Amino acid sequence: MNRVKIKFSTPRISLFTPYNSYQTLNSFFQILYTIIHMTLPSIQSDNKTIGLLELDLAPKLASCLGLDLQISQNVEIVVNLLEQMGKIGAEHLTGLVLDPIYSFELAKNQGKAGILMRLTTVREDLDPLAIPSLISNYGLEELRNNYNMACLEFYYHPEEEQALKKKQLLAEVHDYCDYLDIDLLLNLIVYTPADEEFTPEAFQEDQLIAIQELKNSTDAIALQCPVDALAIATITAELDIPWIFANYNHNYEEFKQELRICLENGASGFIVGESLWRELNRFKLEDKSPDIEKITQFIDTIFQDRVIELMRIVEEG
Numbered sequence: 001m002n003r004v005k006i007k008f009s010t011p012r013i014s015l016f017t018p019y020n021s022y023q024t025l026n027s028f029f030q031i032l033y034t035i036i037h038m039t040l041p042s043i044q045s046d047n048k049t050i051g052l053l054e055l056d057l058a059p060k061l062a063s064c065l066g067l068d069l070q071i072s073q074n075v076e077i078v079v080n081l082l083e084q085m086g087k088i089g090a091e092h093l094t095g096l097v098l099d100p101i102y103s104f105e106l107a108k109n110q111g112k113a114g115i116l117m118r119l120t121t122v123r124e125d126l127d128p129l130a131i132p133s134l135i136s137n138y139g140l141e142e143l144r145n146n147y148n149m150a151c152l153e154f155y156y157h158p159e160e161e162q163a164l165k166k167k168q169l170l171a172e173v174h175d176y177c178d179y180l181d182i183d184l185l186l187n188l189i190v191y192t193p194a195d196e197e198f199t200p201e202a203f204q205e206d207q208l209i210a211i212q213e214l215k216n217s218t219d220a221i222a223l224q225c226p227v228d229a230l231a232i233a234t235i236t237a238e239l240d241i242p243w244i245f246a247n248y249n250h251n252y253e254e255f256k257q258e259l260r261i262c263l264e265n266g267a268s269g270f271i272v273g274e275s276l277w278r279e280l281n282r283f284k285l286e287d288k289s290p291d292i293e294k295i296t297q298f299i300d301t302i303f304q305d306r307v308i309e310l311m312r313i314v315e316e317g
Contacts, residue, residue: 051269055099190206
């Protein structure tokens with residue numbers, strides 16, 4: 001169920017408000033604009049479906065292309081590719097996930113898409129055991145000033161040593177988001193501890209427990225695909241907030257098929273990134289540097305076709 005949080009600091013407006021109450025009307029519409037752009041409706045279609053493109057993956061994209069982001073020229077290449085992807089996502093999807101470092105400028109040209117801003121540090125080698133580290137110099141106040149929703153990537157296991165501290169951090173972030181009238185998307189990644197072997201049964205149990213423990217500290221949640229249709233339906237029954245399918249370690253065809261299963265059992269949509277462009281590492285020049293011409297052609301064709309197809313799947317339900 002979507003919450004719309006309104007904190008009126010100005011008199012309520014009625015049809016009989018005098019025409020000379022310009023300042024009151026202006027304040028009202030400013031509040032309304034803020035609510036619309038910082039809450040779930042900003043990233044939902046008219047049918048309440050959600051299709052999000054992850055553009056906060058600069059280190060992963062650079063690694064895929066064999067580029068060192070310590071070199072300014074490489075940063076420019078990655079930013080330009082993210083911009084190209086962002087224009088396509090803004091045209092066909094309901095929202096874009098950005099970060100304040102590499103993709104922030106895309107918020108100026110997001111088209112019809114809503115904006116979610118990443119809260120945690122942008123790194124490829126995140127330690128799932130560590131307490132999430134929030135990006136410095138761009139807190140929730142700055143996010144609110146730019147009329148963005150918040151997105152928190154969150155590695156979690158119910159029995160990990162840091163579980164309590166992680167839950168406390170999430171609760172504090174959500175409480176402050178609530179205070180600022182910002183909705184939060186929790187991108188939940190349930191990991192398997194290093195000393196345990198992954199089994200579908202254990203993962204299903206751990207994921208359900210994690211959802212039960214964290215669901216009250218977010219406004220929407222992105223999840224790895226549960227192991228089967230029954231597990232997905234169980235999760236849907238457990239939640240009274242929207243949940244979407246997140247892609248981790250999937251190629252595009254796998255992601256597409258699992259998305260269909262999730263949608264059939266209650267998911268509201270998806271958040272996708274690397275599955276759309278994983279093949280980019282194939283495009284190399286003779287000196288092993290990225291073939292930018294072929295990469296941009298891939299984005300304009302195959303990448304765009306995939307974005308359109310995924311959103312069509314979601315709308316068809």
